[in-house]
Amino acid sequence: MSSKEEKERSLNFIEEIIEADLASGKHDSILTRFPPEPNGYLHIGHAKSICLNFGLANKYGGGTNLRFDDTNPVTEDTEYVDSIKDDVKWLGFNWVNEFYASDYFDTLYEYAEKLINKGLAYVDETSSEEMAEQKGTPTEPGKRNKFCERSIEDNLRIFREMRDGKHPEGSMVLRAKIDMTSSNMLMRDPIIYRIKFAHHHRTGDKWCIYPMYDLAHGQSDSIEHITHSVCTLEFVPHRELYNWFIEKLEIFPSKQYEFARLNLGYTVMSKRKLKQLVEENYVSGWDDPRMPTISGLRRRGYTPKSIRDFCDRIGIAKRDNLIDVSLLEFFIRDHLNKISSRVMVVSDPLKVTITNIPEGHVENCEIDNNPEDEESGSRIVPFDRVIYIEKEDFMEDAPKKYFRLKPDGVVRLKGAYIIQCDEVIKDASGEVIELKCHYIENSKSGQDTSGVKCKGVIHWVSATHNVPVELRLYDRLFKEEDVNSYEGDFKDLINENSLQIVTAYAEPSLKDATLEDKFQFMRQGYYVLDKDSNEDKIIFNRTVGLRDSWKK
RNA sequence: UGGCUCGUGGUGUAAUGGUAACACAGAGGUUUUUGGUGCCUUUAUUCAAGGUUCGAGUCCUUGCGAGCCAACCA
Numbered sequence: 332m333s334s335k336e337e338k339e340r341s342l343n344f345i346e347e348i349i350e351a352d353l354a355s356g357k358h359d360s361i362l363t364r365f366p367p368e369p370n371g372y373l374h375i376g377h378a379k380s381i382c383l384n385f386g387l388a389n390k391y392g393g394g395t396n397l398r399f400d401d402t403n404p405v406t407e408d409t410e411y412v413d414s415i416k417d418d419v420k421w422l423g424f425n426w427v428n429e430f431y432a433s434d435y436f437d438t439l440y441e442y443a444e445k446l447i448n449k450g451l452a453y454v455d456e457t458s459s460e461e462m463a464e465q466k467g468t469p470t471e472p473g474k475r476n477k478f479c480e481r482s483i484e485d486n487l488r489i490f491r492e493m494r495d496g497k498h499p500e501g502s503m504v505l506r507a508k509i510d511m512t513s514s515n516m517l518m519r520d521p522i523i524y525r526i527k528f529a530h531h532h533r534t535g536d537k538w539c540i541y542p543m544y545d546l547a548h549g550q551s552d553s554i555e556h557i558t559h560s561v562c563t564l565e566f567v568p569h570r571e572l573y574n575w576f577i578e579k580l581e582i583f584p585s586k587q588y589e590f591a592r593l594n595l596g597y598t599v600m601s602k603r604k605l606k607q608l609v610e611e612n613y614v615s616g617w618d619d620p621r622m623p624t625i626s627g628l629r630r631r632g633y634t635p636k637s638i639r640d641f642c643d644r645i646g647i648a649k650r651d652n653l654i655d656v657s658l659l660e661f662f663i664r665d666h667l668n669k670i671s672s673r674v675m676v677v678s679d680p681l682k683v684t685i686t687n688i689p690e691g692h693v694e695n696c697e698i699d700n701n702p703e704d705e706e707s708g709s710r711i712v713p714f715d716r717v718i719y720i721e722k723e724d725f726m727e728d729a730p731k732k733y734f735r736l737k738p739d740g741v742v743r744l745k746g747a748y749i750i751q752c753d754e755v756i757k758d759a760s761g762e763v764i765e766l767k768c769h770y771i772e773n774s775k776s777g778q779d780t781s782g783v784k785c786k787g788v789i790h791w792v793s794a795t796h797n798v799p800v801e802l803r804l805y806d807r808l809f810k811e812e813d814v815n816s817y818e819g820d821f822k823d824l825i826n827e828n829s830l831q832i833v834t835a836y837a838e839p840s841l842k843d844a845t846l847e848d849k850f851q852f853m854r855q856g857y858y859v860l861d862k863d864s865n866e867d868k869i870i871f872n873r874t875v876g877l878r879d880s881w882k883k
Numbered sequence: 884u885g886g887c888u889c890g891u892g893g894u895g896u897a898a899u900g901g902u903a904a905c906a907c908a909g910a911g912g913u914u915u916u917u918g919g920u921g922c923c924u925u926u927a928u929u930c931a932a933g934g935u936u937c938g939a940g941u942c943c944u945u946g947c948g949a950g951c952c953a954a955c956c957a
Contacts, residue, residue, distance in 0.1 A: 340905095341897055368957050403956060459955060468953055470885045504955055514886040516953050525955035544957050567888060568952050589888085591950095596894090602957095644906065646896040648889095651950055655894045658907050668920060703920065734918080743916055776916065788916045854917050881918040 343647035345383070345588055349391055349559060361393035361558045365419065365426070366548065368400045369411035369532070371602035372617040372624045373418045375638065375659075376593040382642035383590070384561055385424040394427035396555055401433045402547045404531040412532070414617070418625040423635045428555070432547045433533045435554055439542045440494065442550055442580050443505060443524055447486045451579055452523065453479050454489045456503040465511075466519050472512035473519045479508060493526055496539045500526045507546075509575065517572050521545055549573040552585035560585050563592040564649060593645065594653045597807035598623045599814050604821055613825055614808075620861075620872045621808045621829050631805065632849055632859030632874030634670075637663040653813055660875050667849060667857045667874065672700040672707065675745065675790040676852040678802055678835035680719035682794065685750060687769040688716040693796070696776065698746035701851075712838050714747045717794040719836055721854075724789045725766060727755060734787040741771070742787040745853060749774040749783050790853045797836040800869040803861065804831040841869065849874070 342350065352358045363384040367373065373381075388395040397419060401407050419426070432439075446452035455462065455478045467473035481489075490505055492498055505524035513519055523546040528539050549572075552560045560573075570587045577584050594600060599608075600623060608614050608622070618626035628638065641662045645654055688694075694714045701707035720736070729737040736742040741751045747770075754767035774781040809824045811817060817824055844850070844860045852858050856876035864870045 341899095343896090347899090366957090370957080400957065406956075462955085463953070466953055468885085472885095473953085501955065516886085519953080522955055527955080541955095543955075548957080564888065565951060566957090568886085571887095591889085644895080648896070650889055650895095652895060655908065658895075661907060664919090673917075673919095702915095702917085732918095745916065779916090785916090787918085790917075851917085851919080854919070856919095877917080877919050879918070 343590075344649070345387065345559065345561060345590065345647060346390070348588065349387065352558070353391065358558050361388060361391050362396070362556060363388050363393065363559055363561060364396040364398050364552065364555065364557050366398045366400045366551075366562075367415050368403070368406075369408060369415060370403070370406040371411060371606055372414050372626055374600055374602075374605065374622075374624045375595060375628060375641075376600040376623075377418075378422060378625060378638050379593045379642045379645065380561070380563070381419060381422055381424060382639055383647055385426075386643075387559065387561075393558070395424070396428045396430055396557070397426035398428075398430040398432065398551060398555070400544070400548060400551075401431050401531070401533065402541050402544065404527060404529040404541065407532055409532050414626065421629060421635055422625065422638060430551070430555065431533055432542075432551050433531060435547070435551055436534060436538055436542070438554060439547060439550055440540075442576075442582075443490065443542070443546065444487065445580060446507060446523075447483060447490060447505075449579065450483060451508050452505055453481050453486050453508055454493070454503050455479070455506050455520075455522075459501070466516065467511070469514075469516065475511050475520070479506075479520070490524075493524070493540050494538070496528070498526060500528055502526065505540075507572075507576075509572075515568055515571050517545070517568050518575070521572060545569060545572050546576060549576055549585065549587070550580070550582070552587075553577055553580075553583040556583050557585045560587045562587060562589055564589050564651075565592075589649070590647045591649050591651055594651070594815060595623060595659065596653055596656045596812040597809045597814070598656075599809070599821060607822070608808075611822075613822070620803070621805050629847075630859075630861065631872055632667075632847075632857060633663050634666050634849075637666045640666070656807070663875055664857065664878070667851065669703050670701075671849045671851045671857060672710075673698075673702075673851045673853050674838055674841055675712065675792055676800065676802075676835050676837040676841070676855065676858075677719045677721055677790065677792045678833055678855070679722045680792075680836055681722045681725055681763065682765040683718050683720050683750070683791075684765065684767050685716055685718065685770050686753070686767055690716055692716065693793075694747075696746045698776075710840050712746060712840070713793050713796040714744070714791075715793050715795060718744070718791045719794055719797075720744075720766075720789055720791050722763075724787075725752070725763065727763065734785075735789055736766070736768075736787070741783060741785040742789055743774075743776070743785050744791045745788050746776045747791070748776070749779075749781065749785055790855075792836050792838050794836075796839055798839055798842050798869065800835050800837045800841065800871055802833045802835045802858070802871050802873060804833065804873045805829060806831070837869075844869065851877075 365384045385395045504522045506520045509518045511519045618630045620631035695711045724735040749771040750768040756765040758764045806829045810826045811824045848860045857874040858871040861870040861872045
């Protein structure tokens with residue numbers, strides 16, 4: 332996007348708030364944070380949040396902290412920490428600090444004692460079932476139990492015993508003392524510390540009590556002096572609590588703002604569901620090219636720029652949304668069109684013998700790598716007597732508008748000659764198995780003086796000088812666009828045919844492709860070299876097909 | 884039958900009381916040695932009903948609809 336366009340683009344509601352805060356002198360600079368929990372891989376919904384948080388900081392001259400929200404040791408793991416860092420970097424963003432909520436466990440513990448000392452927190456020994464019952468429902472107020480009357484001294488003593496491992500898991504919790512009749516369920520004396528005898532990926536076995544999200548997140552924001560703490564809409568009811576803790580603890584007043592999370596058609600955007608797809612082997616892993624994860628999109632052949640452009644386009648608002656996949660596809664086509672080399676690959680071969688080329692004769696054809704990029708140069712593609720073309724590029728009974736090859740018809744072989752079809756050879760079942768053609772003299776690409784007019788141009792590959800490759804063709808993971816609103820098990824909607832593997836024949840230049848190299852297979856689509864490739868087998872993932880406006 | 888958030892083309896996002904704009908998708912045309920790309924054209928009485936106003940997508944009232952909230956998850 333040009334800076335002019337950026338200037339003209341209207342502000343989203345968070346930018347408006349920031350500009351007002353800067354203008355009023357409330358803040359001199361801003362600090363945001365991206366706060367993933369390391370319990371899964373990042374997906375494109377996180378990309379939206381990353382682009383927002385880092386984008387805001389870039390735009391207004393502030394910074395962004397990467398902070399791992401690691402307060403639940405039983406679900407979290409360093410594998411996820413590493414993948415998250417890789418993904419954020421790959422997307423093109425740099426954080427000013429790498430922090431962990433667990434860095435603040437000591438402070439958070441002190442905050443809890445402070446609340447106890449202010450008479451604003453108490454140890455509750457009620458069972459979780461009973462506690463749920465006492466909590467009431469959205470339409471009925473909750474009730475306090477006897478434990479809330481405990482003295483400050485007793486609360487302090489028992490809370491310390493909890494910390495020291497004197498009480499078994501699940502036997503008691505620390506709750507904030509707020510309002511059991513609040514219409515906001517989160518204000519009904521929320522649990523803020525629980526006992527977990529679990530090994531933490533960073534603090535090891537130092538703690539056996541861990542703070543809950545509401546005590547940890549806002550306080551971490553405050554400790555870091557985050558000015559604008561941006562999260563998704565499901566945290567709206569938490570804002571009241573967020574502000575309550577900051578007020579009662581008398582600490583730096585970070586402010587929380589909420590925007591609508593990204594929903595994309597034909598996929599799911601919940602870590603729980605994505606994890607299920609991985610663990611139950613519906614996909615090959617978190618980076619399966621069908622997954623909406625950053626690593627999956629990367630392996631699929633998406634570029635960081637295409638994802639950033641997409642996130643920029645979908646905007647930031649508070650309304651629930653379901654983005655059309657075609658928008659994502661538009662941005663990757665847009666980028667790949669400009670940067671990828673064109674190559675020829677035949678995936679469903681039909682043998683064509685060009686009868687007026689002598690056997691053993693090989694002609695080198697020079698073909699531009701990318702008509703969209705003058706700097707991209709050219710390459711040599713060998714052309715000889717026997718070639719393969721795509722089966723669908725020949726039709727015996729072709730409609731008038733079909734301008735590829737037909738009996739007695741002509742077609743241009745991209746970068747080579749015009750050929751004319753003389754004979755159609757079929758097998759016993761009547762299927763076309765070979766074409767005999769002749770090439771038109773003086774019709775070579777770039778030096779055509781033949782005067783022969785032909786509208787069609789097709790891709791081809793030499794039958795002797797080619798390299799077999801495996802193509803992995805992906806389709807959408809789910810059969811329904813709106814997976815979220817399906818009432819039953821989301822797995823019912825899985826598209827069983829989301830992966831198709833075919834063998835294809837590529838021009839020789841593809842032998843030199845390396846990991847993540849991106850190509851346009853002419854007239855077919857964009858492909859990327861997959862990491863499963865080895866010396867014996869070259870594997871390409873189809874990123875996305877080319878637009879196809881041809882209809883019979 | 885509580886509270887909160889939100890309703891603008893098929894999908895998103897704008898319009899900050901003054902001609903409903905932009906992108907994607909769809910349709911049509913044009914260019915093209917990729918049926919790709921590019922270029923052009925085209926698609927809305929803003930959830931409903933009242934009200935305020937010279938003027939309402941925007942403000943007010945009342946409905947209606949959607950999402951979220953009752954984990955020792957984040």
